[in-house]
Amino acid sequence: MATAAADNGLTISSNKSGKPAAKTRRGLTSPIVSYLQAMPLVLILGLFLLLPILTIAMVSFWDYDSVRIYPDFVTFNYTETLGSWVTWKIYLNTFKFTVIVWLLTMFIGFWVAYFLAFHIRSTTMQIVLFLVCTVPFLTSNIIRMISWVPFLGRNGLINSSLIQLGIVPKPLEFLLFSEFAVVLAMVHLYTLFMVTPIFNTLMRIDRSLVEAARDAGASGFQILTNVIIPLAKPGIAIGSIFVVTLVMGDFITVRFMSGGQSASVGLMMSNQISLLQYPAAAANAVILLIVVLLIVAAILRVVDIRKEL
């Protein structure tokens, strides 16, 4: 107690009196240094995130014709978007993709992470298998989408094997360029975003909790539902944020894998962009942003990310 008070007194007096040893030692910890260190990040995010988003919000009230956009304050970009049943249908379709892909990636992601965390016993093997799962994430999404073509196409591997085995008389048309293909490709692209955070939380579960539950007579299933899943919730939540936001904003997978037979909000926006209808795209963007942030906020009520790192 007394020492603490003395220390405290020392700090205060040293702060007052110029530059004694204690101050130099604390030189690095002054808030100015923190600000300087954070400054590049602030500048980049300000310039390439905050200001562009504000620009979108501004342009969403502008007028446009087929060649250019005009500064103005009109609301028809919003009323047209929200008043059209096409928009609502497309949002519904996007939500449908989101829910299906979310459930599938959560299911697959959890069991893959669970297997890695609880069934692989050597750390080296864990790291190797984890890398095996992560490496595709670091390769091109477009290439990974294209790579489904020889599988799913009309004369693809699946159709030709099914025909050879006599299971179907003629090629299945729904495999490629369909909503099925969109969901398949999204699961393929985005499951890793679920595996990593769930694996991270599972690795931090104290194994003695599992032992204790077993000693107390819990069955394997009870341990899973009462111990492991509740403790894995933060990881599941973070993975869900990734997957939900990726699917909600996706346009390239939907365009490529559905072959133009399905739509999503992102695709609607990218079509408006290619028609140079920027204000309409901007209004759409603002609505999408609000929807996505609301979903993220809802998920964040379950978990504090800062604690999970």
Added chain:
Amino acid sequence: MHPEKRSREFYVLAFFFTLFVLFLYGPLSTIFILSFQGPSGGLTFPMNGTSLHWFRNLFEQQAVGDFGGSFRRSMVLGLMTTTITVIVSLLAGLAFRRKFRGSTFLFYLAISSLVIPSILISLGIGLFFQVLGIRPAWWSSGLGAHLTWTLPFGVLIMFAVFNRFSPAYEEAARDLGATPWQTFRYVVLPMIAPSLIGVGLFGFTLSYDEFARTLMTAGTFNTLPLEIYGMTTNVTTPVLYALGTVTTVFSFLIILVALTAIIIVGRRRARIG
């Protein structure tokens, strides 16, 4: 090591895991095989002989647009993004070790950079440059767009690293008379070097493969993913697969180099420490 027997659960999950890995790599390996298709072969099996025809085709300028130029641009852009990501994430990581006014806001700003759909960032930066009257280019607006994707990953990794970093080492260094710079250079930096390589790896590969954020920000000249995307609509020969094979092999090489560097740095540290 463990005497207990593998449970049935293990075998079921091991089977599931194997299926998952096949699901991840199966499609990639088919385009790898099909890129060696003979000159008369098509986009699907069967193989009509094997050849390097489509790889040669890839390097003939007129056949597939500007492969060489777009690859060079993607390389340069990737290296620029990597350098900036590593430095800025490291600095931000150091800053976040202490609470400062606005630190929570900045943290959530970085997170939102991750969750805001890419197409929005692309549109936003494109419009921002248009409103300012600046021509977008891959090395300006494109670079900025890539940074909004790589920096949050870098910052989160550094945040996690410094959360587990004991200040005892720095205190010891200071007690031995090291200046703050020496403490950073000889104590902190070697300890976090593997994580920095990891940040760099993320920075490069994410930038090298980025598509959606580049779409409206690349300006006149395409990056490689934009070029590939353009090809998907008008190229109907296995040259597309050859390109896929080449870029994927390149990504794998980068990953391999980074992992080797991490292992070497880790070993050296273990030997000294």
